[in-house]
Amino acid sequence: MPPTRHVLQCLENTLLPIESDRSPTTPPGPLTKRPPMIAQPQPRFQPAAWQQALADAVSNPLELLRMLEVDPMEAGIRPLLGSAFRQRVPRSFVARMRKGDPGDPLLRQVLPLAAEDEVTPGYLTDPVGDLNAEAVPGVLHKYSGRVLFIATGACAVHCRYCFRRHFPYGDSHAATDRWTQALAYLSGDTSITEVILSGGDPLSLTDARLAELSARLDAIPHLRRLRLHTRLPVVLPERVDESLTGWLAASRLKPVIVIHANHCNEIDAAVGMAMRRLRDAGVMLLNQSVLLKGVNDDVVALAGLSEALIDNGVLPYYLHQLDPVQGAAHFAVSDATARRLVTALRDRLPGYLVPRLVREIPGAPAKQPLERAG
Numbered sequence: 403m404p405p406t407r408h409v410l411q412c413l414e415n416t417l418l419p420i421e422s423d424r425s426p427t428t429p430p431g432p433l434t435k436r437p438p439m440i441a442q443p444q445p446r447f448q449p450a451a452w453q454q455a456l457a458d459a460v461s462n463p464l465e466l467l468r469m470l471e472v473d474p475m476e477a478g479i480r481p482l483l484g485s486a487f488r489q490r491v492p493r494s495f496v497a498r499m500r501k502g503d504p505g506d507p508l509l510r511q512v513l514p515l516a517a518e519d520e521v522t523p524g525y526l527t528d529p530v531g532d533l534n535a536e537a538v539p540g541v542l543h544k545y546s547g548r549v550l551f552i553a554t555g556a557c558a559v560h561c562r563y564c565f566r567r568h569f570p571y572g573d574s575h576a577a578t579d580r581w582t583q584a585l586a587y588l589s590g591d592t593s594i595t596e597v598i599l600s601g602g603d604p605l606s607l608t609d610a611r612l613a614e615l616s617a618r619l620d621a622i623p624h625l626r627r628l629r630l631h632t633r634l635p636v637v638l639p640e641r642v643d644e645s646l647t648g649w650l651a652a653s654r655l656k657p658v659i660v661i662h663a664n665h666c667n668e669i670d671a672a673v674g675m676a677m678r679r680l681r682d683a684g685v686m687l688l689n690q691s692v693l694l695k696g697v698n699d700d701v702v703a704l705a706g707l708s709e710a711l712i713d714n715g716v717l718p719y720y721l722h723q724l725d726p727v728q729g730a731a732h733f734a735v736s737d738a739t740a741r742r743l744v745t746a747l748r749d750r751l752p753g754y755l756v757p758r759l760v761r762e763i764p765g766a767p768a769k770q771p772l773e774r775a776g
């Protein structure tokens with residue numbers, strides 16, 4: 403792909419009108435899955451705009467390709483129709499893809515391909531040893547001072563490279579009835595200062611539940627920070643509404659949100675607005691990407707992403723080498739290429755715009771840097 407294409411795309415995207423920032427007065431669309439109703443007399447039930455958009459996600463690969471005017475036969479791609487890890491992509495994210503381009507970097511992240519069914523040696527269903535790190539159901543305690551709280555198994559988008567695509571969420575996520583056990587674990591270990599809400603995507607939970615969880619975490623005196631790892635503000639920026647910023651700003655804990663953007667084309671004006679709302683609520687914003695072949699494995703794409711992030715007040719944090727999860731081998735970039743890319747990035751950008759290149763190694767005490775000193 404000619405390198406200049408990414409740059410041009412980034413510039414175009416910053417000029418896009420905000421189309422997904424629907425006002426709450428928009429009449430409700432069809433909703434396939436309603437949140438449980440409470441048996442209280444309620445004047446009328448009005449799902450949030452983001453919940454409607456979530457329910458309206460594109461789940462059929464052929465429909466997605468039709469929307470993008472890509473003929474799978476002509477493009478030589480074989481979509482995987484019956485994957486257990488179904489396609490799921492919000493329409494506002496589809497709107498950021500280029501029409502007629504089967505190699506679009508956003509499309510590649512979400513389109514299930516027949517290549518996922520190939521079994522690759524060394525690629526596992528639990529590549530980072532999550533199942534061994536469970537302290538209590540839904541709580542992963544691998545590193546000093548911080549724990550991962552698997553708040554839900556649901557996501558707004560299904561990323562084909564996801565290292566948790568085989569994770570048995572049904573058994574493990576800290577559902578409300580299990581919160582008690584998880585919270586007891588956090589209360590009992592005074593070395594824990596930071597709770598990281600993860601999943602799945604923690605922002606696919608309702609704000610009512612998140613506010614309740616946040617209040618219960620607030621009450622644990624040794625906690626200082628609440629971190630969220632989420633892709634929702636990027637793939638569905640209308641998720642960042644007043645209800646979300648309300649409970650975030652009300653918390654005693656310092657909020658940190660790590661958004662997961664992999665390419666500058668993901669960051670349009672609506673995402674920029676969402677970032678502004680989060681910053682205004684006092685949230686520290688970081689980004690983590692995964693290095694993905696055919697998506698962001700060139701220096702212009704990575705530099706464009708860092709620039710687009712900082713334009714919106716987001717600091718690049720990690721660039722992850724792909725976890726070797728079964729079904730994602732076609733995204734792998736070699737360590738030598740990864741190091742070369744980050745060196746080239748360092749030659750171009752201010753130091754604070756160069757993310758740390760890391761890999762997760764099961765059993766290690768932290769994410770492992772891939773770059774050698776000196």
Ligand SMILES: *Cc1c(COP(=O)(O)O)cnc(C)c1O
Pocket residue numbers: 535542543544545548549550598768769
């Ligand atoms: C990645 C991860 C963290 C966070 O690591 P940081 O280096 O602090 O970003 C925490 N806990 C678990 C289990 C993780 O996998």
Ligand code: SF4
Pocket residue numbers: 556557558559560561563564565566567601602603633
């Ligand atoms: S949003 Fe995160 S957890 Fe969900 S599918 Fe994508 S990478 Fe996986």
